[in-house]
Amino acid sequence: MKRKCWLVIPIIIAVLIIYCLVTYLVTPHLIVRPTYNESAASELNMIELSELFLEERSMNVPLVEDVKISTSYGNLHGWRLHQSSNTYEGSYDLILYFGGYNEDSATAALRFLNQMVDYDYFNGFDVAVVDWPGFGISEGKPTDDAIRDTSAAIFRYFRAKSDIRRIFVMGYSFGTGPATYVASLYDTDGLILIAPYESAFDLYNSKTPVFYGPMKLLISFRMDEGEYAENVALKPLLIQSTGDKIIPNKYSMRMQEHFQNGADMVTINDVAHGELLTNEEVLEAISRYLKE
Secondary structure, eight states, rough: HHHHHHHHHHHHHHHHHHHHHHHHHHHHHHHOOOOHHHHHHHHHHHHHHHIIIOOOOOOOOOOEEEEEETTTTTEEEEEEEEEEGGGOSSOOEEEEOOOTTTOOOHHHHHHHHHHHHOOTTTTTEEEEEEOOSSSSSSOOOOHHHEEEEHHHHHHHHHHHHHTEEEEEEEEEGHHHHHHHHHHHHHSSEEEEEOHHHHHHHHHHHHHSTOOOOOGGOOOOOOOHHHHHTTTTTSSOEEEEEEOOOOHHHHHHHHHTTHHHHHHHHEEESSSOOEEOOOOOOOOHHHHHHHOO
């Protein structure tokens, strides 16, 4: 009987070790899910081809330009939508967008394209979306270091462009972390965060609420947005929803305290997480901020 009791202890220890190891390896996939929307990319490619070679574009349809950025993690790919005057000439302001945990650049760019055609929310602004490593057809793996480093590289790429005057960085959901990180390193002209979170622990706990205290040690993927925000000098726009079940607004509320000069907080009532990017109140709030 005593022998059986002694056997139970190493079995329990082994189970705990396996559990911790599996949790450590699996948790990054809860919040980072690289995708590639091939149909959206094909549609954007067709629009770009018609503009460049067939010259069959409507005057209210933005020019579509595919973007390729070389980094130490490999080549990154994405899109830039030229709205102003439908011409590559002149210089314009830019919205640099960082998307959600499973949102590729083609999906985001096509949504922006439709909004730019149908509405006036982004009037006077170009929009750029580039995939992180592992997303879309970008090379590399989407580790936390890779996403931070390449987000900064994407910003530097567009900042070096002679046809860009000001850059407003916009992040949604998971992308608010990289967006805030970029704004903590460089002088951006604006920062828009839709459904922000204080740390990656918020994202994990919104799905599996167990990562508290010592359990935090099982998190291998870190994105400490609140820490980055403390080095942001400008006053950002934060947008949250009382109906957000993915990133509950209590997480977004805490972010307001981290910025040096505070933040403009807009609260939307009863709008689901996935509907924020197409919500009229959200788009109007973004438009007002861009025009300030």
